[in-house]
Amino acid sequence: MKPSHIEHIGLAVRNLEESIRYWENVFGLQCYRVEEVADQKVRTAFFKIGDTKIELLESTDADGPIARFIDKRGEGVHHIAFAVDDVKDALQSVQEKDITLIDAEPRPGAEGLQIAFLHPKSTHGVLTELCSKPTNEK
Template sequence: MKPSHIEHIGLAVRNLEESIRYWEDVFGLQCYRVEEVADQKVRTAFFKIGDTKIELLESMDAEGPVARFIEKKGEGVHHIAFAVDNINKALRDAEEKGIDLIDAAPRPGAEGLQIAFLHPKSTHGVLTELCSKSADEK
């Protein structure tokens, strides 16, 4: 597996609208997309900084993974996402190297990407997301 770049950094937030205002007012960034990802129980907002994005994540469910994260650790960095050409191959490579997978197969994520997460227990405490434009290549 060789990522091409950091796709985005995911930040868990309690209030999406307040957080959007912060990034726009303090840094002068423009939120270019707000999207609901129902299967992950989140609303997301995106900002672009060079080739990297900041993704804000607000839980839509008090029992959802982002809500549980905030309950345990507070708002802040939730995950780092790497762009890969072939997400299925990247998952196989990670598993062959002993990395525990949260997602054994890619699933739809925000912005039409295919995503899969690696478990932080085997990534030195960092929730790591892999992203690809498609999951066609097996």
């Protein structure tokens, strides 16, 4: 597995609208997409900076993973996501290197990407996401 680039950096936020205003007003960026990913109990907002995106993550459920993250650690960097050719192949590659997987199989994520997470206990404390376009879009 060799990532092509950092796909996005995920930031956990309490209030999506306030956070969007911050990124737009301070950095002059434009939010180009807001999306709810119901099965992950999250609303997302995206900004593009070169080839990399900033993804803001707001919990839609008090017991959701982002809400728990903020309760434990506060707002801030939640994860880093790498673009790979094929998430399924990448998962096999990292598993062969004894990396603990959160997702054994790719699942649908925001922006129509296939995603999977690697457990931070195996990645030196960094929640790591692998992303690829679905195989029919490559």
